[in-house]
Amino acid sequence: xxxxxxxxxxxxxxxxxxxxxxxVFHEEWESRVLAMVRAMGAAGAFNIxxxxxxxxTIPPHVYLSSSYYKKWFLGLEEMLIEKGYLTRxxxxxxxxxxxxxxxxxxxxxxxxxxxxxxxxKFARPAPAPAKFKIGDKxxxxxxxPATHTxxxxxVRGHVGxxxxxxxxxxxxxxxxxxxxxxxxxxxxxxxxxxxxxGADGDPTSKVSIDAxxxxxxxx
Amino acid sequence: xxxxxHHDHDHSELxxxxxxxxxxxxxxxxxxxxxxxxxxxxxxxxxxxIGPHNGARVVAKAWSDPAFKAALLEDGxxxxxxxxxVSRVGDHLVVVENTPQRHNMVVCTLCSCYxxxxxxxxxxxxxxxxxxxxxxxxxxxxxxxxxxxVAKDVEIRVWDSTAETRFLVLPMRPAGTEGWSEEQLxxxxxxxxxxxxxxxxxxxxPS
Numbered sequence: 192x193x194x195x196x197x198x199x200x201x202x203x204x205x206x207x208x209x210x211x212x213x214x215v216f217h218e219e220w221e222s223r224v225l226a227m228v229r230a231m232g233a234a235g236a237f238n239i240x241x242x243x244x245x246x247x248t249i250p251p252h253v254y255l256s257s258s259y260y261k262k263w264f265l266g267l268e269e270m271l272i273e274k275g276y277l278t279r280x281x282x283x284x285x286x287x288x289x290x291x292x293x294x295x296x297x298x299x300x301x302x303x304x305x306x307x308x309x310x311x312k313f314a315r316p317a318p319a320p321a322k323f324k325i326g327d328k329x330x331x332x333x334x335x336p337a338t339h340t341x342x343x344x345x346v347r348g349h350v351g352x353x354x355x356x357x358x359x360x361x362x363x364x365x366x367x368x369x370x371x372x373x374x375x376x377x378x379x380x381x382x383x384x385x386x387x388x389g390a391d392g393d394p395t396s397k398v399s400i401d402a403x404x405x406x407x408x409x410x
Numbered sequence: 411x412x413x414x415x416h417h418d419h420d421h422s423e424l425x426x427x428x429x430x431x432x433x434x435x436x437x438x439x440x441x442x443x444x445x446x447x448x449x450x451x452x453x454x455x456x457x458x459x460i461g462p463h464n465g466a467r468v469v470a471k472a473w474s475d476p477a478f479k480a481a482l483l484e485d486g487x488x489x490x491x492x493x494x495x496v497s498r499v500g501d502h503l504v505v506v507e508n509t510p511q512r513h514n515m516v517v518c519t520l521c522s523c524y525x526x527x528x529x530x531x532x533x534x535x536x537x538x539x540x541x542x543x544x545x546x547x548x549x550x551x552x553x554x555x556x557x558x559x560v561a562k563d564v565e566i567r568v569w570d571s572t573a574e575t576r577f578l579v580l581p582m583r584p585a586g587t588e589g590w591s592e593e594q595l596x597x598x599x600x601x602x603x604x605x606x607x608x609x610x611x612x613x614x615x616p617s
Contacts, residue, residue: 199519199570200547204539207555209602213533215457220431225456225531226449227435234443239574243521259522259537261427268434277437285433287440300445304452308460310500310527313574341572343519345546357502357575377573379504388547396566398546401573 192244192337193344195251200345200388221260228267233307235295237270240367244339245270315374317359322376322404327353329380330410331402339367342406346398349386350410354399355379362403376404461530465578466599468493468528469610470592472505473583483507486578490528499527500576506569507580508606513560515553515606516569516577517545523571525578529601536605546570556607579606586613 198204216222232242245266246254254262271277274292281288296303323329331346341363357377365373384396424432438444468490472479481489486503503525506514518524519542524532535541544552549566553559560566569577581603587595590613602608 196520198539198543199545201539201543202547204543207535207538207540207544207552209535209556209607210533215531216453217534218428220425220428222453222456223431223435223449226452227438227444229452230444230449231438236443246521255539259534264427264431264434268430271438276443277441281437282433285436287437291441291443294443298442298445299448301448301451304448304455307452308455308527309498310502310574310576312501314501341520343570343572345519355504357573360502360574363573377575379569379575381567393548393550393566395562395564396549396568398568398570400570401575403573 192247192339193335194247195254196247197344199343216260218260220264221258224260224264224267228263229307230299230303231267231271231276233303234297234299236274236276238366238369239311240339240361240363241369242266242270243363244367247339313360314357315359315361315372317376318374321356323353323356323378323407323409325353325356328410329353329378329402329407331380331400332406332408334406336364338364340364340406342402343400345387346380346382346400346402349382351380351382351386351399353378354381357401360403362405364403364405378402378404378407380407456531460526462528462599462601462604463596464530465525465528465601465604466596467592468505468578469580469599469604470595472580473587473595474592479580482580502575503528503578504575505578505580506567508582510564510582512565512567513606514567514569514577514579515545515549516571516579517542518571519543519546520572523574523576525576528576528578529604533601553607556602558608579604581610584610584612 246262249265272279276292278289328350330350333348359374360377362373362375365371379399380402381397381399384392385394439446472482482505486505487499487501490499508514522532522537546568549568571577584598598610600608603610
């Protein structure tokens with residue numbers, strides 16, 4: 192979706208402000224939010240793409256004025272309500288009032304912690320041969336899906352070169368909407384800075400994205 | 411705001427967000443979805459075990475061992491997997507090498523994708539709008555915000571992490587470190603040098 196989360200190339204956000212000796216968490220509640228997101232995801236309440244989509248659908252003014260873990264919290268709460276794991280009534284009361292919905296992988300307890308210390312595997316067997324090979328010229332499609340996509344706006348319509356082939360991976364656009372994994376070939380596609388940003392672009396810069404095959408046309 | 415009298419805390423010291431987060435954890439616990447001790451363990455892992463020291467050891471090893479470096483650039487996940495003791499890295503880690511001709515920089519313009527196993531949780535600036543918006547359009551300007559200058563004839567390559575692939579920058583080994591042990595070299599490797607927004611420390615520089 193063309194949400195405010197899709198920030199590449201947007202002007203006006205100001206300077207980057209690194210923080211010296213930044214703590215892992217600035218507030219204790221941030222750590223609880225991180226842990227709840229990881230735990231409920233591991234228990235099978237949602238996949239990573241769905242959780243991203245819920246953060247993207249936070250209203251733009253709220254998204255832009257909320258801290259990182261606040262966005263995680265808002266996305267998590269809304270997602271769990273919509274998927275039936277809790278109700279608005281329970282959130283308002285601050286207590287469980289209805290029976291639990293079964294989790295795909297069961298309760299997240301201490302015995303589950305180590306397995307989530309390794310990232311999930313997203314590679315899948317190829318359903319068809321790859322359309323593109325390394326070195327091919329490709330054009331990022333001019334598409335504007337209203338639902339989740341991992342094709343950033345700033346490359347749409349532009350021509351780049353296929354540099355890496357990562358194999359077939361879970362397709363986020365489908366997975367986010369719970370329409371199945373629909374595995375697709377994934378390529379690193381490189382664009383010239385000048386092609387993306389015009390004559391003002393830095394002639395010495397190149398930008399790559401990881402593009403799923405359905406995002407690309409031959410050029 | 412809803413009623414939060416179920417908590418035995420002094421409400422005046424808790425922000426609205428903190429109250430809402432506590433309420434959610436209460437509900438998830440009461441419904442039997444999560445065990446608070448398991449949440450504690452996740453947090454403890456990110457606060458103690460997982461951090462840029464993991465990436466620094468990988469970089470130091472690559473600086474010291476040409477065969478390992480070649481394997482790392484060929485398949486980052488597989489090469490790190492052979493070390494066993496560093497970190498339990500996930501699949502799809504791509505290591506990109508800085509050279510005198512090319513400087514690499516990593517961003518996630520859509521959210522906050524980052525190689526957690528190697529670098530820990532990302533810093534606030536990595537996840538915030540200024541970095542995400544400008545890194546792809548004005549990488550040299552962003553580097554200037556960090557006080558970093560890359561020579562004009564060096565290509566800047568920005569890797570936007572838009573899928574589940576994660577990128578780790580292999581910075582150039584600082585001059586004057588001939589004969590150093592991997593442990594000594596690892597001390598020079600900064601988190602930012604593995605994102606591409608900084609360089610390793612120079613030998614003898616204050617830590």
